[in-house]
Amino acid sequence: MELSVIIPIYNEESNIDELYRRLLSVLEPMALPGGFELIFINDGSRDQSLPMLLNLAARDERVRYIDFSRNFGHQIAVTAGLDRAGGEAVVIIDADLQDPPELIPVLYQKMHEGFEVVYAKRRSRQGDSVAKKLTARLFYRLLASITSISIPVDTGDFRIISRKVVEGLRLMPEQNKFIRGQISWIGYRQTYIEYDRAERAGGETGYTYRKMIRLALDGITAFSDVPLKAATIGGFIVSGIAFLVMLYTLYSRFVSHDYQPGWPSLMISILFLGGVQLIAIGIIGEYMARLSANVRQRPLYLISATNLAMPASASQNR
Ligand code: UDP
Ligand code: MG
Numbered sequence: 001m002e003l004s005v006i007i008p009i010y011n012e013e014s015n016i017d018e019l020y021r022r023l024l025s026v027l028e029p030m031a032l033p034g035g036f037e038l039i040f041i042n043d044g045s046r047d048q049s050l051p052m053l054l055n056l057a058a059r060d061e062r063v064r065y066i067d068f069s070r071n072f073g074h075q076i077a078v079t080a081g082l083d084r085a086g087g088e089a090v091v092i093i094d095a096d097l098q099d100p101p102e103l104i105p106v107l108y109q110k111m112h113e114g115f116e117v118v119y120a121k122r123r124s125r126q127g128d129s130v131a132k133k134l135t136a137r138l139f140y141r142l143l144a145s146i147t148s149i150s151i152p153v154d155t156g157d158f159r160i161i162s163r164k165v166v167e168g169l170r171l172m173p174e175q176n177k178f179i180r181g182q183i184s185w186i187g188y189r190q191t192y193i194e195y196d197r198a199e200r201a202g203g204e205t206g207y208t209y210r211k212m213i214r215l216a217l218d219g220i221t222a223f224s225d226v227p228l229k230a231a232t233i234g235g236f237i238v239s240g241i242a243f244l245v246m247l248y249t250l251y252s253r254f255v256s257h258d259y260q261p262g263w264p265s266l267m268i269s270i271l272f273l274g275g276v277q278l279i280a281i282g283i284i285g286e287y288m289a290r291l292s293a294n295v296r297q298r299p300l301y302l303i304s305a306t307n308l309a310m311p312a313s314a315s316q317n318r
Contacts, residue, residue, distance in 0.1 A: 232282025
């Protein structure tokens with residue numbers, strides 16, 4: 001199999017036929033040597049999406065489907081598709097035609113210039129509300145500033161990835177998926193093309209604010225320890241200030257004698273305890289950061305190329 005196309009579906013009855021038609025009109029002329037497959041993941045749709053998919057699958061053997069028992073979310077749906085994709089290259093695309101299928105040959109072409117990942121970067125986005133554009137912008141900038149890997153700004157999951165990258169993703173068994181971050185983490189040669197994001201063709205967005213916030217938190221917690229380390233930094237700052245105020249309290253008590261009875265002891269104990277508490281939380285945060293890195297069970301490294309064989313006695317990567 002040369003190419004797998006992964007399409008998560010959540011209440012997309014008004015888009016499925018058009019999407020299928022446009023995908024075929026793009027993929028068939030590509031005359032891929034090993035052929036292609038379309039993997040639709042029905043993520044607990046409440047409309048006619050599933051019967052439509054079953055109908056397509058009955059007519060066209062290149063159409064594969066996975067029907068979830070309930071709504072598990074977009075990232076999980078894509079993961080299920082990745083787990084079963086057989087292609088040497090895999091395209092992830094939204095079902096609502098905001099990501100134009102016509103770009104697939106461009107992505108595919110670019111990949112064969114020697115890249116393992118080609119993602120599609122939004123030059124502009126139509127149809128999305130001002131609030132959505134603004135929050136997305138802020139979020140990507142924030143994420144970029146607090147993570148060590150470079151997660152591209154203004155990109156969704158629309159991209160083509162090679163088999164190597166799919167295998168890399170399958171080595172990352174973490175529960176909270178933020179696929180665009182995972183793909184950056186994996187590395188190899190990555191590049192992008194730019195496109196203008198269209199409006200949703202039909203239906204409504206399945207991404208409620210709740211789901212967007214959850215995705216944002218998954219992205220931050222999976223790729224940054226900065227929030228956990230904030231307590232350590234805050235603790236030292238507060239302790240430093242507290243120390244100065246303590247000196248001032250002692251000065252008022254013993255030198256200038258300008259104080260209310262009870263005030264110095266009260267101030268000193270509050271300031272001291274405040275600093276100690278924040279530092280203690282910071283210490284817990286440092287352990288938590290290491291714990292969460294271990295719990296994710298990611299491989300320590302991925303090798304792009306080597307001429308060293310693994311000695312028979314050596315333990316495996318993980
Ligand atoms: N989607 C999904 N499960 C969900 C929400 C969305 O599988 O819980 C799918 C949806 O069908 C679409 C893609 O994820 O193919 C992107 O969703 P949507 O277009 O609603 O997001 P937006 O473009 O508004 O960010
Ligand atoms: Mg959309």
